[in-house]
Amino acid sequence: MKAKNSEKRVMVHVYLTHEEKARIEQLAKNLGISVSAYIKVKLFSEK
Numbered sequence: 001m002k003a004k005n006s007e008k009r010v011m012v013h014v015y016l017t018h019e020e021k022a023r024i025e026q027l028a029k030n031l032g033i034s035v036s037a038y039i040k041v042k043l044f045s046e047k
Helices: 018-031 035-044
Strands: none
Touching: 018 035
16 A cells, blocks of 8 residues: 555656755755745745
8 A cells, every 4th residue: 555645746847047946945954945946935924
């Protein structure tokens, strides 16, 4: 039996400027999380 969270993941490519990428990397680093985790938090958090 497969685990509940075993959905196949897909990769999403996003075009950013060097400055945008650096900003996201720094913000994620400040929080101690990966860039992927940071983007998911920002994308799916309720306001």
